[in-house]
Amino acid sequence: MTLLGDAAVAMWWSVAASDRTEFHDWHSKEHLPERLSIPGFLRGSRWEGTDGGGDFFVVYELEAYETLTSEAYLARLNSPTPWSTRMMPCHRNMVRSQCRVMASSGAGVATYMTTLRLSPQQGRDAELASFLLMEIEGLVKRVGVTGAHFLRTETPKAVLTREQQMRGGDAVADWIVMISGYDADVLQGVYGDTLAPEVLRKNGADGLVLSAPYRLVHVMTPQDV
Numbered sequence: 001m002t003l004l005g006d007a008a009v010a011m012w013w014s015v016a017a018s019d020r021t022e023f024h025d026w027h028s029k030e031h032l033p034e035r036l037s038i039p040g041f042l043r044g045s046r047w048e049g050t051d052g053g054g055d056f057f058v059v060y061e062l063e064a065y066e067t068l069t070s071e072a073y074l075a076r077l078n079s080p081t082p083w084s085t086r087m088m089p090c091h092r093n094m095v096r097s098q099c100r101v102m103a104s105s106g107a108g109v110a111t112y113m114t115t116l117r118l119s120p121q122q123g124r125d126a127e128l129a130s131f132l133l134m135e136i137e138g139l140v141k142r143v144g145v146t147g148a149h150f151l152r153t154e155t156p157k158a159v160l161t162r163e164q165q166m167r168g169g170d171a172v173a174d175w176i177v178m179i180s181g182y183d184a185d186v187l188q189g190v191y192g193d194t195l196a197p198e199v200l201r202k203n204g205a206d207g208l209v210l211s212a213p214y215r216l217v218h219v220m221t222p223q224d225v
Protein backbone atom coordinates (compact mmCIF):
# COMPACT_ATOMS: atom_id res chain seq x y z
CA MET A 1 0.00 0.00 0.00
CA THR A 2 1.46 3.33 -1.08
CA LEU A 3 -0.47 6.33 0.20
CA LEU A 4 -2.15 8.36 -2.53
CA GLY A 5 -1.32 12.05 -2.53
CA ASP A 6 0.77 14.30 -0.31
CA ALA A 7 -1.48 14.64 2.76
CA ALA A 8 -3.78 12.60 4.97
CA VAL A 9 -6.23 12.70 7.83
CA ALA A 10 -5.45 9.93 10.34
CA MET A 11 -7.96 9.18 13.11
CA TRP A 12 -8.36 6.81 16.02
CA TRP A 13 -11.43 6.29 18.21
CA SER A 14 -13.51 3.66 19.95
CA VAL A 15 -17.21 2.81 19.60
CA ALA A 16 -19.36 1.12 22.23
CA ALA A 17 -20.64 -2.36 21.36
CA SER A 18 -24.24 -1.12 21.38
CA ASP A 19 -23.48 1.42 18.63
CA ARG A 20 -21.19 -0.58 16.34
CA THR A 21 -23.76 -2.04 13.94
CA GLU A 22 -25.19 1.37 13.13
CA PHE A 23 -21.72 2.92 13.09
CA HIS A 24 -20.49 0.50 10.43
CA ASP A 25 -23.61 1.06 8.33
CA TRP A 26 -23.36 4.85 8.61
CA HIS A 27 -19.66 4.98 7.86
CA SER A 28 -19.91 2.68 4.83
CA LYS A 29 -23.19 3.91 3.37
CA GLU A 30 -22.98 7.63 4.05
CA HIS A 31 -19.72 8.93 5.51
CA LEU A 32 -17.16 7.31 3.20
CA PRO A 33 -19.14 8.24 0.05
CA GLU A 34 -19.61 11.78 1.36
CA ARG A 35 -15.90 12.28 2.02
CA LEU A 36 -14.78 10.66 -1.24
CA SER A 37 -17.06 12.99 -3.19
CA ILE A 38 -15.00 15.98 -1.99
CA PRO A 39 -12.40 17.14 -4.54
CA GLY A 40 -8.92 16.12 -3.43
CA PHE A 41 -10.00 13.04 -1.44
CA LEU A 42 -8.34 10.07 -3.16
CA ARG A 43 -9.01 7.10 -0.86
CA GLY A 44 -10.63 6.39 2.49
CA SER A 45 -10.32 3.24 4.59
CA ARG A 46 -11.75 1.99 7.88
CA TRP A 47 -9.87 -0.50 10.05
CA GLU A 48 -11.15 -2.25 13.19
CA GLY A 49 -9.04 -3.63 16.05
CA THR A 50 -8.65 -7.39 15.86
CA ASP A 51 -9.20 -7.79 19.60
CA GLY A 52 -12.90 -6.94 19.28
CA GLY A 53 -12.72 -4.07 21.75
CA GLY A 54 -14.29 -1.51 19.43
CA ASP A 55 -11.14 0.41 18.47
CA PHE A 56 -11.03 1.93 15.00
CA PHE A 57 -8.47 3.55 12.74
CA VAL A 58 -9.58 5.58 9.72
CA VAL A 59 -7.35 7.28 7.18
CA TYR A 60 -8.27 9.59 4.32
CA GLU A 61 -5.58 10.07 1.68
CA LEU A 62 -5.57 13.52 0.07
CA GLU A 63 -4.16 14.90 -3.14
CA ALA A 64 -2.61 17.92 -1.44
CA TYR A 65 -2.27 19.51 1.97
CA GLU A 66 -4.45 22.40 0.80
CA THR A 67 -7.42 20.00 0.60
CA LEU A 68 -7.61 20.24 4.40
CA THR A 69 -8.73 23.87 4.17
CA SER A 70 -10.74 23.66 0.96
CA GLU A 71 -14.21 25.20 0.89
CA ALA A 72 -15.77 21.87 -0.07
CA TYR A 73 -14.23 20.01 2.89
CA LEU A 74 -14.99 22.71 5.46
CA ALA A 75 -18.56 22.91 4.19
CA ARG A 76 -19.07 19.22 4.99
CA LEU A 77 -17.42 19.51 8.40
CA ASN A 78 -19.68 22.41 9.32
CA SER A 79 -22.90 20.98 7.87
CA PRO A 80 -23.17 17.40 9.10
CA THR A 81 -26.14 15.33 7.98
CA PRO A 82 -28.79 14.26 10.51
CA TRP A 83 -27.26 10.77 10.57
CA SER A 84 -23.77 12.17 11.13
CA THR A 85 -25.12 14.43 13.87
CA ARG A 86 -26.44 11.37 15.65
CA MET A 87 -23.25 9.34 15.19
CA MET A 88 -20.58 11.95 16.07
CA PRO A 89 -21.03 11.60 19.86
CA CYS A 90 -20.41 7.83 19.46
CA HIS A 91 -16.75 8.55 18.57
CA ARG A 92 -15.05 8.07 21.94
CA ASN A 93 -11.46 9.09 22.78
CA MET A 94 -11.05 10.68 19.36
CA VAL A 95 -7.54 11.42 18.06
CA ARG A 96 -7.56 13.28 14.74
CA SER A 97 -4.42 14.39 12.93
CA GLN A 98 -4.15 16.39 9.72
CA CYS A 99 -0.85 15.38 8.21
CA ARG A 100 1.73 15.77 5.50
CA VAL A 101 3.01 12.50 4.04
CA MET A 102 6.77 12.42 4.66
CA ALA A 103 7.40 8.96 3.18
CA SER A 104 5.32 6.13 1.76
CA SER A 105 6.47 2.83 0.33
CA GLY A 106 4.71 -0.32 -0.85
CA ALA A 107 1.88 -1.33 -3.17
CA GLY A 108 -1.79 -2.24 -2.89
CA VAL A 109 -4.13 -2.52 0.11
CA ALA A 110 -3.62 -5.48 2.46
CA THR A 111 -5.55 -6.98 5.36
CA TYR A 112 -3.84 -5.59 8.46
CA MET A 113 -2.48 -2.28 9.71
CA THR A 114 -0.55 -1.22 12.79
CA THR A 115 0.01 2.38 13.84
CA LEU A 116 2.63 4.01 16.02
CA ARG A 117 2.18 7.51 17.41
CA LEU A 118 5.33 9.22 18.63
CA SER A 119 7.08 12.56 19.09
CA PRO A 120 10.71 13.63 18.71
CA GLN A 121 12.73 14.31 21.80
CA GLN A 122 13.60 17.97 22.16
CA GLY A 123 16.17 19.01 19.57
CA ARG A 124 16.25 15.61 17.87
CA ASP A 125 13.66 16.13 15.10
CA ALA A 126 16.12 15.75 12.23
CA GLU A 127 17.78 12.69 13.74
CA LEU A 128 14.49 10.88 14.29
CA ALA A 129 13.15 11.83 10.86
CA SER A 130 16.30 10.52 9.19
CA PHE A 131 16.02 7.22 11.08
CA LEU A 132 12.34 6.75 10.18
CA LEU A 133 12.85 7.62 6.52
CA MET A 134 15.59 5.00 6.29
CA GLU A 135 13.55 2.30 8.04
CA ILE A 136 10.39 2.91 5.97
CA GLU A 137 12.25 1.92 2.81
CA GLY A 138 13.55 -1.29 4.34
CA LEU A 139 10.36 -2.48 6.03
CA VAL A 140 8.47 -3.23 2.81
CA LYS A 141 11.11 -5.81 1.88
CA ARG A 142 9.99 -8.03 4.75
CA VAL A 143 7.83 -11.05 4.00
CA GLY A 144 4.30 -10.21 5.15
CA VAL A 145 4.69 -6.41 4.90
CA THR A 146 3.10 -4.55 1.97
CA GLY A 147 3.36 -0.91 3.02
CA ALA A 148 5.14 1.45 5.42
CA HIS A 149 4.43 5.14 5.86
CA PHE A 150 5.60 8.14 7.88
CA LEU A 151 3.21 11.05 8.50
CA ARG A 152 3.83 14.31 10.31
CA THR A 153 0.96 16.29 11.79
CA GLU A 154 0.63 19.88 10.66
CA THR A 155 -2.70 21.23 11.86
CA PRO A 156 -4.10 24.05 9.73
CA LYS A 157 -5.00 27.25 11.53
CA ALA A 158 -8.81 27.14 11.69
CA VAL A 159 -11.65 27.40 14.19
CA LEU A 160 -13.29 24.23 15.51
CA THR A 161 -15.71 22.78 13.01
CA ARG A 162 -19.27 21.75 13.86
CA GLU A 163 -18.30 18.06 13.82
CA GLN A 164 -15.43 18.66 16.25
CA GLN A 165 -17.74 20.59 18.56
CA MET A 166 -20.22 17.70 18.60
CA ARG A 167 -17.43 15.31 19.62
CA GLY A 168 -16.27 17.68 22.36
CA GLY A 169 -12.91 18.41 20.73
CA ASP A 170 -10.28 15.97 19.49
CA ALA A 171 -6.83 14.98 20.70
CA VAL A 172 -4.01 15.22 18.14
CA ALA A 173 -1.14 12.87 17.37
CA ASP A 174 2.30 14.23 16.44
CA TRP A 175 4.33 11.90 14.21
CA ILE A 176 2.77 8.70 12.88
CA VAL A 177 4.13 5.45 11.47
CA MET A 178 1.73 3.10 9.66
CA ILE A 179 2.70 -0.43 8.62
CA SER A 180 0.36 -2.64 6.58
CA GLY A 181 0.54 -6.22 5.40
CA TYR A 182 -1.10 -9.62 5.15
CA ASP A 183 0.49 -11.13 8.28
CA ALA A 184 -0.48 -9.48 11.57
CA ASP A 185 2.21 -11.33 13.52
CA VAL A 186 4.92 -9.99 11.22
CA LEU A 187 3.62 -6.44 11.66
CA GLN A 188 3.72 -6.79 15.44
CA GLY A 189 7.19 -8.27 15.22
CA VAL A 190 8.52 -5.06 13.67
CA TYR A 191 7.98 -3.37 17.04
CA GLY A 192 10.10 -6.01 18.71
CA ASP A 193 13.20 -5.34 16.62
CA THR A 194 13.47 -2.60 13.97
CA LEU A 195 11.05 -0.23 15.73
CA ALA A 196 11.38 -1.58 19.27
CA PRO A 197 10.84 1.07 21.99
CA GLU A 198 14.49 1.06 23.02
CA VAL A 199 15.60 1.51 19.38
CA LEU A 200 13.17 4.36 18.83
CA ARG A 201 14.23 6.16 22.01
CA LYS A 202 17.89 5.72 21.09
CA ASN A 203 17.15 7.47 17.80
CA GLY A 204 15.29 10.39 19.38
CA ALA A 205 11.68 9.24 19.88
CA ASP A 206 9.40 9.86 22.83
CA GLY A 207 5.70 9.47 23.75
CA LEU A 208 5.24 6.11 22.04
CA VAL A 209 1.66 4.84 21.54
CA LEU A 210 1.55 1.53 19.65
CA SER A 211 -1.71 0.04 18.39
CA ALA A 212 -2.69 -3.60 18.27
CA PRO A 213 -3.28 -4.79 14.68
CA TYR A 214 -6.30 -3.43 12.85
CA ARG A 215 -8.18 -5.41 10.21
CA LEU A 216 -9.43 -3.73 7.03
CA VAL A 217 -13.22 -3.34 6.99
CA HIS A 218 -13.94 -1.06 4.02
CA VAL A 219 -11.94 0.96 1.50
CA MET A 220 -13.33 3.42 -1.04
CA THR A 221 -12.06 5.73 -3.80
CA PRO A 222 -13.89 8.48 -5.74
CA GLN A 223 -14.58 5.97 -8.52
CA ASP A 224 -16.81 4.05 -6.10
CA VAL A 225 -19.06 7.01 -5.33
